[in-house]
Amino acid sequence: MKVGLIGFGKTGRAVASVLLESKSTNLQWVVRQSTTLEHRSVPEFLGIQSDEPGLIYSKDEFTADQLLDHMPVDAIIDFSHESGLEYYAEAAAKRGIIIVSAISHYEPAAHAKLKDLSKKTVVMHSPNITLGINFLMIAAKILKNIAPYTDIEIIEEHFRKKSEVSGTAKVIARELDLPEDAIKTVRAGGIIGTHEILFGFPYQTVRLKHEAISREAFGNGILFAVEQLIGKPSGLYSMEDLLLPYFRLQENEVETIADNRKPWWKFWIKG
Template sequence: MKVGLIGFGKTGRAVATVLLESKSTNLQWVVRQSTTLEHRSVPEFLGIQSDEPGLIYSKDEFTADQLLDHMPVDVIIDFSHETGIDYYAQAAAKRGITIVSAVSQYEPAALAKLKDLSDKTIVMHSPNITLGINFLMIAAKILKNIAPYTDIEIIEEHFKNKSEVSGTAKVIARELGLAEDAIKTVRAGGIIGTHEILFGFPYQTVRLKHEAISREAFGNGILFAVEQLNGKSKGFYSMEDLLLPYFKLQENEEQNILENRRPWWKFWIENEQRSK
């Protein structure tokens, strides 16, 4: 699958590494704001043996139409900024190119513009596209549904110089129906990113925690998303849409569980009887 990458900062470079190492993707080009590294080869710059072109262009060198006519791709992956869609979105949509945006925050108008593109092509947006974070958010929502009156706290940890509250933590708070002041922040050293959701029950606590060890984790999420979106109908998708089917047990597994599992109240009665 031929892919193009928008954005080549620290995360973009880590994602490019994963794309180059994957056998399922072929990195055709990278577009960035700066003219620095223009016309360099991504494999050569990153020190990765690859036959993939992966040439770096600045967005002022070509229009998106010119670029996509010259070097067509199946998927565009965006790790740039909310204004990035102004460069490529319309050109990609009219060609039916899948758009995967991992931009952390969009203003409402920009997000609406992204969603409008889904009338023409497949569009997916995830503020944090790592598999672990998205699993954590789904698991947290399930637990909140089970115990809606539990005390919930969100703790996020990042590198010392990160001043703003984590965008991912804000998304977690919003998804759980919590105010942003429920977020506790820690700034220390070179922590890439740690997010923890603490559920406080009267007699127990549950902690759901995700820690990013390296930025390549975003690349793993991209590979999963690209694979899952392949063959889907045009429309707007989230990582939750792609992950939720995996939360359903297979029918034979469900049947085995139902046949072998005793109701919880029988187990409780037997325990009580044994203790007397």
């Protein structure tokens, strides 16, 4: 699958390295806001042996239509900023290109634009596209549904200079119908990102924890998402949509099914 990448910051570079090393994707180009590194080869810049072109362009060099006509792709992966949609979204949608957005937050107008684009092509948005975090959120919803009376706390840990509360922690709080003051923050050293959900039962404690060891974890999530989205009908998808089919245990036929209208869960065991 030919892919293009929007954004080339720390996370974008880590994702690019995973894409280059994957046999299922072929990195055609990277578009960034700055003209720095313009026309450099991503494999050469990252020190990765690859025959893939992966050339770096600035947004001002080409329009998205010109870029996609000259160097077509099957999917566009966005790790830039919510304003990035203005550059590529319409051009991608009218060509039926898969859009995978890992932007941490969209204002309502931008999110409405994503919904509009999803009428024309496959669109997926995930504020945190790592597999572990999305598994953690689904598991937390299941446990809360089983024991709604449980005390729940969210602890997020990040590097010392990160001032704001983790966007991922806010998403976890929202998905569990918890106030943001349920989030406890820790800032120390160079922690990339740790999120823990603590369930306090009367006679036991359950801790669900995810720790990002490196930013390449986002690349693993991208590979999973792109492979799952191939062949899907137009629509707006989340990582939860892609992961839910895997919540099936063959031995006991335990199935977890999400109601598409609301983020709550139903359980049953087939005899």
